[in-house]
Amino acid sequence: MASHGGQGASKRCAELEEFVADYLEGRLPAPAQQRLGAHVDECPACRAFLASYRSTVQVAKHALRRSSDRAEAPEALVQAILRSLSR
Amino acid sequence: MRAVTPSARRLRVLAPRQPARRGCRRTADRRAQEAPDLRAEAVLVGQLCAGDRAATERFVRTHAGWMLALAQRYVKDPALAEDCVQEAFLLAFRGIGTFQGRSALKSWLHRIVVNAALMKLRARHLCSEQPLEEALREGGRCCAEAAWVEHATPDRLLESKEAGELVAAKLLELPDCYRIVLLLRDIEGLSTEETARLLGTTEGAVKVRLHRARAAFRALVEPVVLDYL
Numbered sequence: 001m002a003s004h005g006g007q008g009a010s011k012r013c014a015e016l017e018e019f020v021a022d023y024l025e026g027r028l029p030a031p032a033q034q035r036l037g038a039h040v041d042e043c044p045a046c047r048a049f050l051a052s053y054r055s056t057v058q059v060a061k062h063a064l065r066r067s068s069d070r071a072e073a074p075e076a077l078v079q080a081i082l083r084s085l086s087r
Numbered sequence: 088m089r090a091v092t093p094s095a096r097r098l099r100v101l102a103p104r105q106p107a108r109r110g111c112r113r114t115a116d117r118r119a120q121e122a123p124d125l126r127a128e129a130v131l132v133g134q135l136c137a138g139d140r141a142a143t144e145r146f147v148r149t150h151a152g153w154m155l156a157l158a159q160r161y162v163k164d165p166a167l168a169e170d171c172v173q174e175a176f177l178l179a180f181r182g183i184g185t186f187q188g189r190s191a192l193k194s195w196l197h198r199i200v201v202n203a204a205l206m207k208l209r210a211r212h213l214c215s216e217q218p219l220e221e222a223l224r225e226g227g228r229c230c231a232e233a234a235w236v237e238h239a240t241p242d243r244l245l246e247s248k249e250a251g252e253l254v255a256a257k258l259l260e261l262p263d264c265y266r267i268v269l270l271l272r273d274i275e276g277l278s279t280e281e282t283a284r285l286l287g288t289t290e291g292a293v294k295v296r297l298h299r300a301r302a303a304f305r306a307l308v309e310p311v312v313l314d315y316l
Contacts, residue, residue, distance in 0.1 A: 021298050056305045057273045063254035064160065064274060073151035077169050081147050081176050086140075 012039040016046050020053055128192045135183050147176060150193070154200045160270055161204035163259055171203045178203065201275065205285060208267065250311055257307040265300035272297050 016036050022028050023036050040046050134142035151172060158171035178199050186195060258266060271282045272293070279297075283290045 021294055021301070052305065053301065056301055056308070059254055059308060060258060060269070060304065061274055063251045064156075064258070066248075066251045067255040068153040068156040071152040071156035073148075073155045073172070074169075077155070077172065078147055078151055080169075081151065081173050082144060084173060084177060085143060085147070085180055 012036065013043065013046055016040065016049070020050070024050070024054070125188060125191075129188055132183060132186055132188070132192070135180070150196055151176075154196060157197065157200050158204045160258065160274075161201065161267060162207055163263070167207055168204075171200060171207055175200045175203045201271075205267075208263065209287075250314075253311045254308055257311065258304065260307055261300060261303055265296055265303060268293055268296040269300040269304060273301070 012035070015032075016023060016039065019028060019032070019036070023033065026033060028036070040050060131142060131146065135146060154172045154175060155168055158175070159165060159168035162168050162171060175196065179196055182199075186192070258269070261269065267286065268282060271277045271285065272279065277285070279290045279293050283293045286293070
């Protein structure tokens with residue numbers, strides 16, 4: 001964890017890590033949101049952390065969309081569905 | 088035949104908002120290609136309501152594959168996923184007469200499948216709290232962060248078919264309660280409140296599980312990222 005700014009920066013880094021989901025969605029109280037925003041502007045490690053956090057979501061969405069696009073249902077399932085629909 | 092429950096009726100899947108990008112012709116072209124032909128869908132719905140067998144078979148064959156992949160993300164077990172898909176088609180056909188075309192047919196089916204999967208999970212109590220493995224619990228800051236940021240935009244990372252499949256498989260390694268929250272919040276785009284309501288838990292619990300799920304997923308995917316940079 002980055003600690004280039006001494007104890008204060010480390011404390012902010014830890015605070016960002018704990019509240020990262022709320023921070024990214026802007027759901028923290030305004031003073032905390034601003035405090036962490038200012039820290040992110042000054043902390044390369046936290047900027048990288050946030051970017052990778054956001055990328056995780058993008059990577060998951062992309063991978064799932066592509067795997068769904070290629071998916072095929074077994075013929076036995078298709079036939080079972082058609083039988084159940086024809087009843 | 089099972090009735091659609093109140094919780095099923097409440098399920099709403101909100102498509103994640105895409106920021107407007109000026110001049111991004113590639114994005115606009117892709118969206119145009121992916122946008123459903125609403126007139127063709129209206130014709131298809133009419134055929135399905137009329138019991139057209141050929142249309143029914145085309146419909147099932149068109150959608151069963153991605154519906155199965157979607158269900159399996161939630162329930163993992165292939166046999167259970169097939170049950171979900173079969174149930175989803177039954178529900179869809181029961182409700183096809185009420186489909187008004189306010190959303191694309193695929194979006195409507197998507198919601199039905201997700202709801203069918205969640206009901207299966209609830210029936211089997213598969214959404215209760217589970218421990219994360221030690222290695223995944225420590226995934227607050229991953230080692231490859233700088234490299235991830237510099238190199239791993241989704242397209243670059245996942246232009247490899249194998250990498251995409253590995254990443255999708257890593258999601259299934261998450262314990263159910265974390266995977267489900269990640270899917271509902273980040274993939275389906277539901278709010279914390281909606282997710283909590285669907286799972287019968289508190290918003291606080293959803294936030295904690297989501298944070299742990301994302302951290303654990305990043306830890307799981309990190310080796311794939313490093314291999315494919």
